[in-house]
Amino acid sequence: MSELASDRQDPVVGDPVIEVRGLEVTFTGRIGLLAGLTGKKAADAHAVAGVDLTLRRGEVLALAGESGCGKTTTARAIMGLIRPQAGEILYEGKPLGRNLKAYRRKVQMVFQDPTAALNPRQTVYEIVAEGLRIHGIHDGPGGENEEQLVARALSRSGLRPPERFYLQYPHELSGGQRQRVVIAGALALDPEVIVADEPVSNLDASVRGEILDLLMKLRRELQISILIVTHDLGLAWTVADRVAIMYLGRIVEIGPAEDVLLRPEHPYTKALLDVVPEAGGLDRPILTGEPPDPTRIPTGCRFHPRCPVVASGRAAELRIEARCKGEDLALRTLAPEHEAACYESFLRHEGATTV
Amino acid sequence: MGMAGLVILLIFGATAIFSIFADQSTLSKVAVTEESIAPCSFRELPCAPNANNLLGTDADGRSVLWLVIHGARMSLLVGLVASVITMVIGSLVGIVAGFVGRFSDTILMRMADFLLVIPWLALAIVLASIFGQNIYVVIGIIGFTSWPGAARLIRAQTLSVKEHLYVERSKALGAGGWYVISRHILPNVMPIILANAILTVAIAILSESALSFLGLGDPLRVTWGTIIDEAFSRGATSIGAWWWLLTPSFCIVTVVLGFTMVGYALDEIINPRIQER
Amino acid sequence: MTVLSVRDLAVTYRSKSGDVPAVRGVSFDIHKGEVLGLAGESGCGKSTIAGAILRLHSPSTQIEGTMLLDGEDVLAMKPGRLRAVRWTGASIIFQGALHALNPVKRIGDQITEAITTHQMANDRGAQVRAGELLEQVGLPARRIDDYPHELSGGQKQRVMIAMALACSPSLVIADEPTTALDVMVQAQVLQLLKALERDLGLAMLFITHDLSVLVEVSDRLAVMYAGKIIEEGSARTVFTNPVHPYTEALAAAFPTIGDVRFRGQPAGLGGDPPDPQHIPAGCPFHPRCPSAWDDCERIVPELWAAGSDRRAACLLAEGAPATARTGEPAADR
Numbered sequence A: 001m002s003e004l005a006s007d008r009q010d011p012v013v014g015d016p017v018i019e020v021r022g023l024e025v026t027f028t029g030r031i032g033l034l035a036g037l038t039g040k041k042a043a044d045a046h047a048v049a050g051v052d053l054t055l056r057r058g059e060v061l062a063l064a065g066e067s068g069c070g071k072t073t074t075a076r077a078i079m080g081l082i083r084p085q086a087g088e089i090l091y092e093g094k095p096l097g098r099n100l101k102a103y104r105r106k107v108q109m110v111f112q113d114p115t116a117a118l119n120p121r122q123t124v125y126e127i128v129a130e131g132l133r134i135h136g137i138h139d140g141p142g143g144e145n146e147e148q149l150v151a152r153a154l155s156r157s158g159l160r161p162p163e164r165f166y167l168q169y170p171h172e173l174s175g176g177q178r179q180r181v182v183i184a185g186a187l188a189l190d191p192e193v194i195v196a197d198e199p200v201s202n203l204d205a206s207v208r209g210e211i212l213d214l215l216m217k218l219r220r221e222l223q224i225s226i227l228i229v230t231h232d233l234g235l236a237w238t239v240a241d242r243v244a245i246m247y248l249g250r251i252v253e254i255g256p257a258e259d260v261l262l263r264p265e266h267p268y269t270k271a272l273l274d275v276v277p278e279a280g281g282l283d284r285p286i287l288t289g290e291p292p293d294p295t296r297i298p299t300g301c302r303f304h305p306r307c308p309v310v311a312s313g314r315a316a317e318l319r320i321e322a323r324c325k326g327e328d329l330a331l332r333t334l335a336p337e338h339e340a341a342c343y344e345s346f347l348r349h350e351g352a353t354t355v
Numbered sequence B: 001m002g003m004a005g006l007v008i009l010l011i012f013g014a015t016a017i018f019s020i021f022a023d024q025s026t027l028s029k030v031a032v033t034e035e036s037i038a039p040c041s042f043r044e045l046p047c048a049p050n051a052n053n054l055l056g057t058d059a060d061g062r063s064v065l066w067l068v069i070h071g072a073r074m075s076l077l078v079g080l081v082a083s084v085i086t087m088v089i090g091s092l093v094g095i096v097a098g099f100v101g102r103f104s105d106t107i108l109m110r111m112a113d114f115l116l117v118i119p120w121l122a123l124a125i126v127l128a129s130i131f132g133q134n135i136y137v138v139i140g141i142i143g144f145t146s147w148p149g150a151a152r153l154i155r156a157q158t159l160s161v162k163e164h165l166y167v168e169r170s171k172a173l174g175a176g177g178w179y180v181i182s183r184h185i186l187p188n189v190m191p192i193i194l195a196n197a198i199l200t201v202a203i204a205i206l207s208e209s210a211l212s213f214l215g216l217g218d219p220l221r222v223t224w225g226t227i228i229d230e231a232f233s234r235g236a237t238s239i240g241a242w243w244w245l246l247t248p249s250f251c252i253v254t255v256v257l258g259f260t261m262v263g264y265a266l267d268e269i270i271n272p273r274i275q276e277r
Numbered sequence C: 001m002t003v004l005s006v007r008d009l010a011v012t013y014r015s016k017s018g019d020v021p022a023v024r025g026v027s028f029d030i031h032k033g034e035v036l037g038l039a040g041e042s043g044c045g046k047s048t049i050a051g052a053i054l055r056l057h058s059p060s061t062q063i064e065g066t067m068l069l070d071g072e073d074v075l076a077m078k079p080g081r082l083r084a085v086r087w088t089g090a091s092i093i094f095q096g097a098l099h100a101l102n103p104v105k106r107i108g109d110q111i112t113e114a115i116t117t118h119q120m121a122n123d124r125g126a127q128v129r130a131g132e133l134l135e136q137v138g139l140p141a142r143r144i145d146d147y148p149h150e151l152s153g154g155q156k157q158r159v160m161i162a163m164a165l166a167c168s169p170s171l172v173i174a175d176e177p178t179t180a181l182d183v184m185v186q187a188q189v190l191q192l193l194k195a196l197e198r199d200l201g202l203a204m205l206f207i208t209h210d211l212s213v214l215v216e217v218s219d220r221l222a223v224m225y226a227g228k229i230i231e232e233g234s235a236r237t238v239f240t241n242p243v244h245p246y247t248e249a250l251a252a253a254f255p256t257i258g259d260v261r262f263r264g265q266p267a268g269l270g271g272d273p274p275d276p277q278h279i280p281a282g283c284p285f286h287p288r289c290p291s292a293w294d295d296c297e298r299i300v301p302e303l304w305a306a307g308s309d310r311r312a313a314c315l316l317a318e319g320a321p322a323t324a325r326t327g328e329p330a331a332d333r
Helices: A003-007 A033-037 A071-078 A101-106 A124-134 A146-156 A175-187 A205-222 A233-239 A257-262 A267-275 A321-326 A343-350 B002-024 B064-100 B102-117 B120-131 B135-162 B165-172 B177-213 B224-233 B242-276 C046-053 C079-085 C107-117 C123-136 C141-145 C153-165 C183-200 C211-217 C235-240 C245-252
Strands: A016-027 A045-056 A060-064 A086-091 A107-110 A193-197 A225-230 A242-247 A250-256 A332-335 A338-340 C002-015 C018-031 C035-039 C062-069 C090-093 C171-175 C203-208 C220-225 C228-234 C310-312
Touching: A016 A071, A016 A225, A045 A060, A045 A071, A045 A225, A045 A250, A060 A071, A060 A205, A060 A233, A071 A193, A071 A225, A101 A107, A107 A175, A107 B165, A124 A146, A124 A175, A146 A175, A175 A205, A193 A205, A205 A225, A205 A233, A205 C245, A225 A233, A233 A257, A242 A257, A242 A267, A250 A257, A250 A267, A267 C183, A332 A343, B002 B064, B002 B242, B064 B102, B064 B135, B064 B177, B064 B224, B064 B242, B102 B135, B120 B135, B120 B177, B135 B177, B165 B177, B177 B224, B177 B242, B224 B242, C002 C046, C002 C203, C018 C046, C018 C062, C018 C203, C018 C228, C035 C046, C035 C211, C046 C062, C046 C171, C046 C203, C090 C153, C107 C123, C107 C141, C107 C153, C123 C141, C123 C153, C153 C171, C153 C183, C183 C203, C183 C211, C203 C211, C211 C220, C211 C235, C220 C235, C220 C245, C228 C235, C228 C245, C235 C245
Parallel strands: A060 A225, A060 A242, A107 A193, A193 A225, C035 C203, C035 C220, C090 C171, C171 C203
Antiparallel strands: A016 A045, A016 A086, A242 A250, A250 A338, A332 A338, C002 C018, C002 C062, C220 C228, C228 C310
């Protein structure tokens, strides 16, 4: 397995491999016929409203948040499946051009629904070989033919012996096996980055650990960097090196997993952690309201309408309430590697009562 | 039901092929003679069905049975070729419109709408008068006027298949448009194309009969439609020569029924397979 | 007071490929004011039980055993009595309930439909009651005139709960009520359910695959595998101290943040839940079990005592017959 690692120039673990700068993705609004006749304008959904992100080589970065926060859109923009309205994406320092074919060899995706991601009319062999055929790869670096490359990819994702699976169809496999086939299809191209969009949420609970274990093994043995999009902070705790929390199209907190999950700075992160079910019972504070609507973004700090710090009057005490409600804010570094965008935590880390 | 339809089609298909071979042999050089039209005489034509001519004769003494057998060949040919033209154009337009979308979709679909809106018969008459009356023109007219319906259907299916996650996966792997169309879209649209093709043959045969009946068909070829046309214009109804009219009509109806039944059966096969998965 | 008493329930579907034994002998009790959580993954039979209690399955489905709802045998009820009992004795919040609302009817009408069908009130009384129910689930009463598309996911779920309460049943069966919801909304709905159960003294059967949700909401917990209950007891004990290896694996899929045991160590099981038509011999879990030994293939486990107020169907339980622990676990590792 390590032949491939030595084929690359020795990468420095920690070098940025994908950088996202100022990413903005807006979905134009649709309006019903009647509403359109009455002169209402369709509201645009600002799914991603300015995201800066760096994925380092060999790391597992979790992009977490509720539905509608923009995490899946960000992932798809990184994959080049969505064209952003603004911002740029750099791969190994160079911006993505119009021709994404070479990029796609290096950055692969694993999808949320493994059953839908596989063409029911194709055999497992054809599915895994698809990437090789698209890129016209007939030999591997060590002189392997297509069949050997497919076998290796299947083995690496835990489907052994690979020959047993060649002629099977997706509907003959279990959920976990299907996801392994998707992963094998990605591995066949020997990628450097895997973007996984909720890779285990559609799988049975007892099977999830295996797939997560596989992803970690790939990182360890093949130095593949992994970006996992998830709503499950427990998953982030299990596998992630760093965690980024998104809300309404922006990253509100980012840092090493231990810091973000055990010493959260942003009130939204704290609320998400409070709400993870556990044997404590339901007497913890729960945010009211629904996940917000990306067509109606609040002024100032996007979180202020639901923020417990504002609601409890503490923001008023600290005299930051006006800023929370009126002034937009960006991430600031509060501790080594740990950033958050919250006026209240800025205060705590500067020691002053007024900002 | 599909089996019954298949049997019907096999019978007619065999007849058509038989007529090709029969043409090569001297059997077809049947001159109309006094023996051939017995027991009727030349003044009693058209002749009612009898032991000599099982389905009677037409006003010129030709055996209706032979006419209908030759007609099978032509009618089926017209139906099949017209259907192929329709499905090829319809599939191309439908898949491109559905997959590429936006501008090409708008243009292609407006072209289809244009053709759909024009009364078919009026268009057929105009085209026949421009291009003349021969069998190839008839095939062309039917083919070129039927593709919009198929295109709409295939476009809808393409739109649906395009949204599947495995198509997105293919793009994520680096596939270009043609790869996705040939490897993913086409195989998943093919069942509908085939089922529709079969139903289109039935419609094409009916259309050809209608055109011929109206006198727009090829007067030099024998099709079921031209037989009916000739029967009418030679006064078969007033004479009461029912065998001359009914036989080709019965053939048309039965063949169309056969194709329709096979088409429906195919539909049933296609759908439960998807549901099972 | 026992609201629901189930003994040896067995449900077998008839299908083209033969009989499918979805539930193979399940027994449990639910008392007034108690929440029983039923946990398990796809194919274990938990949703089948929900339908069986109100006999909602097709006539070709075979149901055996006894189910006493408020003391009455459900399986012996005549159709008229069964219809009367549905919704007034027990009601269900269905899986995928977000799509169970009729998009062209106002939500108020959908709630009153349940009330007037059971002739519990006239039209005006039903409207008033619908308004009360909405308030009870945390929505303003004036929303009875809204259409489903005007509500968010969490609000629709609240309407489903209101509908389930419309005829004041003694038992509410909730089948995956929060699965499709965001974590924050899920927490709100769980809080609501817990409050309602407390205030109205309901008995609740809460079915889900998410063990951590059950721990929050239920008093007692039963874990199902391959059509049988394989562990049951007080919710906290079962979750934090599982005896059966399957329960342990299921609990490990919901790690506690901050617990270093889970950091960097995803825990999972190989293989898949078994096909109900091909259930392994002996203990159905033994092919995947990390602690299995030879006897596990021979002995069909029963729910043996495993500590105070807990039972487990595993040879590891205290009350299990003593056997020699020979052989290697059969699971792929």
